[in-house]
Amino acid sequence: MMQAPMPDLPIPRGMVDASFLTFIVISKFCDHIPLYRLADICARRGLDIDRSQLAEWLGHVAWLLAPLVELIAGHVMAGRVLHCDDTPVPVLVPGAGKTKTGRLWVYLRDERPHAGTALPAVLYRYTPDRKGEHCRKELAGFTGALHADGYSGFDKLYKIADAHLMHGPPRVAEVACWSHVRRGFFDDYASRQSPIAKEALDRIGALFDIERPIKGQPPDIRRAVRQRTAKPKLDDLAVWLDEQLQKIPGKSDLAGAIRYARSRWRELTRYLDDGHLEISNNAAENQIRPLKVGAKNWLFAGSDTGGVRAAAFYTIIRTAILNSVEPEAYLSELIARIGSHPINRLADLLPWNWQPPATRSVAA
Numbered sequence: 001m002m003q004a005p006m007p008d009l010p011i012p013r014g015m016v017d018a019s020f021l022t023f024i025v026i027s028k029f030c031d032h033i034p035l036y037r038l039a040d041i042c043a044r045r046g047l048d049i050d051r052s053q054l055a056e057w058l059g060h061v062a063w064l065l066a067p068l069v070e071l072i073a074g075h076v077m078a079g080r081v082l083h084c085d086d087t088p089v090p091v092l093v094p095g096a097g098k099t100k101t102g103r104l105w106v107y108l109r110d111e112r113p114h115a116g117t118a119l120p121a122v123l124y125r126y127t128p129d130r131k132g133e134h135c136r137k138e139l140a141g142f143t144g145a146l147h148a149d150g151y152s153g154f155d156k157l158y159k160i161a162d163a164h165l166m167h168g169p170p171r172v173a174e175v176a177c178w179s180h181v182r183r184g185f186f187d188d189y190a191s192r193q194s195p196i197a198k199e200a201l202d203r204i205g206a207l208f209d210i211e212r213p214i215k216g217q218p219p220d221i222r223r224a225v226r227q228r229t230a231k232p233k234l235d236d237l238a239v240w241l242d243e244q245l246q247k248i249p250g251k252s253d254l255a256g257a258i259r260y261a262r263s264r265w266r267e268l269t270r271y272l273d274d275g276h277l278e279i280s281n282n283a284a285e286n287q288i289r290p291l292k293v294g295a296k297n298w299l300f301a302g303s304d305t306g307g308v309r310a311a312a313f314y315t316i317i318r319t320a321i322l323n324s325v326e327p328e329a330y331l332s333e334l335i336a337r338i339g340s341h342p343i344n345r346l347a348d349l350l351p352w353n354w355q356p357p358a359t360r361s362v363a364a
Contacts, residue, residue, distance in 0.1 A: 008340050011060050018336035021061050024054055025335075026328045029313040032294040055302065062309040064338050069123075069312045071346055072319055076123040079109035080144035081276050083284035086130065086151075087291055089310075091301045102307050103127050104314075105135060106287045110322070113283075114276050115218045119352045120322040122287050124314040126307035132156070139172065145274070147175045147281040150264065176267035177281035178204060184257030196244050197254055203237050211279050219275025226272045234269055238262070287318060320351040330354055 010018050027033040033041075035051040042049045076082070085106050090099040105127065110120040127134040132153025139146070139157060148154055157172040182204045189197035210230050214222045245258050261268065271277040291314065301307045316334075320327045334349055341349060 010064060010335050010339055011057065014057075016057060019332050021057060021335050022328060022332040024058060025061060025313055025331055026317075028058070029294065029310065030317055030327055032290075032296075055306070058309060058313075059305070061335060062312045064335065065312055065316055067343065067346055068334075068338065068349055069315050071350065072121050072315055073107075073123045075119075075350075076107050076109045076121050077139070077142050079111070079118060079142075081109070081111070081147070082139075082142065082144065083108040083110070083147040083278075083281055083287075084135070084139075084154075085149065085281060085284035085288050086135075087288050088130075089126075089291070089295055089301055089307060091128070091304060091307055094303060101129075102301065102304065103130050103134075104288075104291055104307065104311060105138070106284050107138065108284050108287055110283055111276075113215050113278060114222060115216055116276075121319045122315065122322060124291075124311040124318070126301075126304070126311040128304050128307075143171050145173045145175050145270075145277055147177065147278060147284065149177060149180055149281065150260075173270065174267045175270050175277050175281075176264045178207060178268060179280040179282055179285070181257070181261045181264075181268065184253070184260055188254045188257060192254075194254055196248065197257075200241070200244075200257075203233065203240070206233055207279060217275075222275030223273065226275075231272050234272070238265060290314070290318065316351075323351045325351045325354060326356070329356055333357075 010016075010021055024038065027038050027041075028035060035054045038054060039049055039051040083106070086103045087106075088101045089104050091102040092098075093100050103126070105125045107123040107125070108120075109118065109122070111118045112120060125134075125138055130153070132151075132155075135151075135153055136157060146154065146157065154172075154174065158170050158174045182201065185197045185200040185204070188194050189201060207230055210225065210233075214225050217225075241258050241262055245255060245262075248255050271279055301310060316331065317327045320330050330351060333354070338349060347353060
């Protein structure tokens, strides 16, 4: 009597296979279904599974995927242009019956807007607070341009490499975001219908209009267009903003919006001279949006460990989506294979190296 060997399971001696584990991951981190509701869904199907068991399985899958997450992290940090943003996330304090505020950070590498050849990827990291040491540690090996908001935790990254001699470029060059500038004027116009705020919005909108036709063009073309069309508009805008600041109360919100723009003018106009850069940090904010939708449903992370796991799953899922890979099909095979996959061939499992079974050749 001959019997085929039992196939490897993602969880040794476990009672769930890769497809069910994928169902749990996709339900929570792609469809934003909290675990207590997922347990109810399973119960309607005759599966009595406690949400603590679901959480335990998620923890094991996150552990399996950790090496792949770090491989994606290396790819992201090897870029020369990054987008970074963060968002608060409520985290349950065990035994206290209340939550604290953790942070989920996004580090995005996407060269498609300037016709780059590197494949896009996004890295999510969880930290228990917003201390600058966390982002500086993550970016310790990064050299290049960083699109970010005015968070002071980044400031040490922007200092000149040889501070004693005071020469040479900084290791990380700050690129400020025109969408952040626009927001101050938009809020003022929405509340007061200020004609100055309206004109500022129109002038900033004209800068964004220049960007749309050159999206996806090579850097030299983008730079040439910006120098010819955007630079004169920005020069005029600087003069106009300074003039308006003399006409309005210094403590008004509108004056604050103007001072915010003028105090960051070098960083806001850096994109004019480099076609690899963007006018805004909207790309990172777009990768924050799924986190916001998820938080509205599952309300809080169960612990700091849960936050770390969430960051790992979002890294895998959102990187797959950036590369037009269907995340459920990809994760199902990934979870089934990664436990026994050779560690020296881990790159084979990256989203951009994966192919749906239907497209693979018989020889492969």
